[in-house]
Amino acid sequence: MxxxxxxxxxxxxxxxxxxxxxxxxxxxxxxxxxxxxxxxxxxxxxxxxxxxxxxxxxxxxxxxxxxxxxxxxxxxxxxxxxxxxxxxxxxxxxxxxxxxxxxxxxLAETPLAVSPLSATLRGFAHEVKNPLAGLRGAAQLLQRRLDDADMQALAGMVIAEADRLADLANRLLHHDGAPRLGPVNLHQLFDRLGELIRAEPSSPRLRHDYDPSLPDIEGDADRLQQVMLNLARNAIEAGAKTLTLRSRVEHGVRLGERMFRSALRLDVIDDGPGVPAALRETLFEPLVSGRADGTGLGLALSREIAHEHGGELRYVSRPGETVFSLYLPLPPRTGVAATTGRAHG
CATH class of the missing domain: 3.30.450.20 (PAS domain)
Known part of the structure; x- marks a missing residue:
């Protein structure tokens, strides 16, 4: 055996x-x-x-x-x-x-009409599971054989990310569409994102501009983390040299058909060349990518996760500054007041 x-x-x-x-x-x-x-x-x-x-x-x-x-x-x-x-x-x-x-x-029974995104993601999830298992096993071997504590910590990060992605893949395969809701500290998501980005071979400079008054929200931490990671990786692959992670409260925001008195806004800002004009109308559609080796799944999945949480994913772009913003509804009576935030590099 x-x-x-x-x-x-x-x-x-x-x-x-x-x-x-x-x-x-x-x-x-x-x-x-x-x-x-x-x-x-x-x-x-x-x-x-x-x-x-x-x-x-x-x-x-x-x-x-x-x-x-x-x-x-x-x-x-x-x-x-x-x-x-x-x-x-x-x-x-x-x-x-x-x-x-x-x-x-x-294979769960599904309606006859299956969205292209759902079908594509299911196929992707199926194919990614074996490579993830191999990646996890290799990282475990490295973690056992390395003496350097920093290298062991990096191997542990690989193991944790492989486990998180394997869990997401399992949930896609079994059509478990409901988010697993729990308290989510949004700044912890950003901090975790920073750790992952710094581990990249050619990581960009990271800046943080946080509103310290933001409360925890009810959400699926793994899926929201995936949104942030998708946005950051897209920026890096587009040639960004600096990433700014910003959090704010915004007032009077319409999300879908509803108007919210307040909403949380998480921004990933990069200094890359901007979104090509030819892609701006279809950027969030599945299988649309500006790179020859791109899958066109990251932004489509990110928008779907935003909608699961009652929010939206938006962007504004020009050469030298692209801002992707994840809006999440802020529950009433949280006692949050908008602040100017605090920035640090």
């Missing part, structure tokens, strides 16, 4: 996982897959893969994956099991010692 079996996180994952040997017999299965199949953990172990998944094509693809030592994806497989017939995606990944990792993602 691979190291996967000894890791408690694999037992707790909501994704169905199994490891089969070179004879395509199940060596190990996690509770999520056992529940999906309606099988007991002990009953499944030692069974042929074809008997567990009841799909000839998956068994054939598993044999090919082992023989050619390469990953294989099986899409929309009809899987009989304890939760009724349903479609799943099956990922087959060769491991060491002639074993094979089987990863099963249940």
């Amino acid at each position: 691979s190291d996967l079996q000894s890791k408690s996180w694999a037992e707790q994952m909501s994704t169905g996982l199994a490891v089969v040997d070179e004879g395509l017999r199940v060596q190990w299965i996690n509770p999520a897959l056992a529940e999906l199949l309606g099988l007991g953990l002990r009953h499944a172990q030692g069974q042929p893969l074809i008997a567990v998944l009841q799909d000839v094509e998956v068994a054939e693809q598993a044999a090919r994956s082992l023989a050619e030592q390469r990953s294989v994806q099986c899409r929309a497989v009809l899987l009989p099991g304890g939760q009724g017939n349903q479609r799943v995606d099956v990922s087959l990944q060769p491991l060491e010692a002639g074993t094979l990792l089987v990863e099963v993602h249940a």
Whole structure:
């Protein structure tokens, strides 16, 4: 059995996982897959893969994956099991010692009309999970072997970010659209963003201009962090040399169809060349990017997260100064008064 079996996180994952040997017999299965199949953990172990998944094509693809030592994806497989017939995606990944990792993602029933963004994000989330697992494993090895405390801290940052992104990917795959709300300190989000940006190979100069009176809000910290990271990375990739992270309270703000007496505004300001004129009308649409190697998902996802929180994402741009602003509604009776903020480099 691979190291996967000894890791408690694999037992707790909501994704169905199994490891089969070179004879395509199940060596190990996690509770999520056992529940999906309606099988007991002990009953499944030692069974042929074809008997567990009841799909000839998956068994054939598993044999090919082992023989050619390469990953294989099986899409929309009809899987009989304890939760009724349903479609799943099956990922087959060769491991060491002639074993094979089987990863099963249940496909939730969705309306016939699926937005291009949702479909694209789901496909992206599926493909990103294996690289994230490899990244996390490499960072763990580095963290154990490095003696320098600063280097260990950087490796720990990589592990934490890989875990956060893997969680986001799982939530996209399982169509868990509701944000996980809790108290969020917006300046802690900015501070965390600063740590991540400083770890970049060619990090820009960072300036902070905070309104210290801002209260905590109810939100999904991981998703809001992702918005800030997307905006900062876009600015860096566009050639920004300086980033300013600014927070303010703004009064009399319309968000969607509602007028709010006060709203929080988080700005990411850069000194790059600005948004190209040809992209300004479609900048927040999925698959729109100003770079040849861009995916066009970052801003589309960021706007979707803003809408989840009842807010909006806006920008103004000219050469030398581009400002992306995340607006979030401020609950009434918070006792916040607008201030001029305090800036520091």
